[in-house]
Amino acid sequence: MAALRRLTHPRRSPSExxxxxxxxxxxxAERALREAGPALAEEEPEGPGGPPVDHPHGAAFxxxxxxxxxxxxxxYLGVGLYRRKFFTRRDVARFAWQQAMFRLRGAExxxxxADAQSTALSLVAGKRTADLEAICEEIxxxxxxAKVWPGTRALVRxxxxxxxxxxxVTAAPVEVARIIARRLGxxxxxxxxxxxxxxxxxxxxxxxxxxxxxxxxxxxALSRREGLDLGRCAAYSDSSNDIPLLSLVGxxxxxxxxxxxxxxxxxxxxxxxxxxxxxxAARIGVPAAIGAGVLGGxxxxxxxxxxxxx
Numbered sequence: 094m095a096a097l098r099r100l101t102h103p104r105r106s107p108s109e110x111x112x113x114x115x116x117x118x119x120x121x122a123e124r125a126l127r128e129a130g131p132a133l134a135e136e137e138p139e140g141p142g143g144p145p146v147d148h149p150h151g152a153a154f155x156x157x158x159x160x161x162x163x164x165x166x167x168x169y170l171g172v173g174l175y176r177r178k179f180f181t182r183r184d185v186a187r188f189a190w191q192q193a194m195f196r197l198r199g200a201e202x203x204x205x206x207a208d209a210q211s212t213a214l215s216l217v218a219g220k221r222t223a224d225l226e227a228i229c230e231e232i233x234x235x236x237x238x239a240k241v242w243p244g245t246r247a248l249v250r251x252x253x254x255x256x257x258x259x260x261x262v263t264a265a266p267v268e269v270a271r272i273i274a275r276r277l278g279x280x281x282x283x284x285x286x287x288x289x290x291x292x293x294x295x296x297x298x299x300x301x302x303x304x305x306x307x308x309x310x311x312x313x314a315l316s317r318r319e320g321l322d323l324g325r326c327a328a329y330s331d332s333s334n335d336i337p338l339l340s341l342v343g344x345x346x347x348x349x350x351x352x353x354x355x356x357x358x359x360x361x362x363x364x365x366x367x368x369x370x371x372x373x374a375a376r377i378g379v380p381a382a383i384g385a386g387v388l389g390g391x392x393x394x395x396x397x398x399x400x401x402x403x
Contacts, residue, residue: 107306114300115310117286121267122260122311123318126281151325152280153252154312154338155245157263157273159331160348163240166265166273173232179217218296222289226268233269237276244368245348248329249277258319262312262328262338264304283311309337333357 105113158165175182217225252259258280263270270284285304288297303311316323324343328335333353339345347358347365358365 107301110301111305111307112300112310114286114298114303114307115312115314117299118267118283118303118307118311119314119318121286122281122283122315125271129281150320150322151327152258152260152316152319152321153249154260154262154283154326154328154342155249155279156308156328156330156332156335156338156348157261157265157270160329161241161245161249161261161273161277162237163242166263166269169236169240170229170232170265170269173236174228177228217287217294219293221293222268223292225294229266229268229272233272233276237273241277242349242368244366245329246277248346248348249279252327253278260312260315262303262308264302264308283308283315305334306337308335309341312338312341330354339363 155161158167162169249259261270261274261277261279261282261284263273263282263284265273265284267282267284267286270282274280274282283303285302286299288295288299301307312326312328313323315321316326323341326342327344327346328339328342329346329348330339331347331349331351331354333351336354336357339347345358345361345363347354347363349367349369350358350365355365357363
């Protein structure tokens, strides 16, 4: 633990903290994958009907807030913890304001995210990890089904049906990320890792929050462990903060973008899908290197979106 404290020392540079957060997230994801059973860890990717996909070294990475979920996972966590007497009404009012601004602007405010994260860390310090994980299960039992964008869910399913591993990549605590990923049938999750000692949270993070460059570091670290070819991988996000992640893969996709990301995507020829209005800026689908079923998957996404609007 002494070595870990040296690594998480605040004097570390932002790039060093981002790299440490990425390595911690990848370590946690790989550990969870091993614990899920050797069959899953050693499974060869297959497409629908059994044949292997075009390239087994690709994967898909999905951001969470406003890409998969309508709104921010940390807000739903905050409200759930308030109902269990973790937070005051003032805390919830601040969370509600942050959520409202997030939904209206369609963009993440790093200062708001950091403030929410700091509050959560201070309140869970000294709490047992097992207890918080059980509470997270309760909080997200019903939320995920109600708040997932149907079109993005169809895209997740399309990658899974093509035989690829699909990962959630989010700044939310890894305990929350795993639950959302599991409810969506994803392979696993990369999330913010908190420091733990003797089964209890210390109130500190390993490195920093998995946000911006740290997400790219986590995907890079996981790709080394999984033997992935990032040029054959896809990534989906709504936020300009994830440009480092989107730029890392061969097939970046923009979903429900904020203004800056929409402009950046147009300038770089990235495909854009907006499930908030049904407006389709450009056709989106799984790249050919991932496997068959592109047109079918796009049709599924479109039908899911139409059902949602009805």
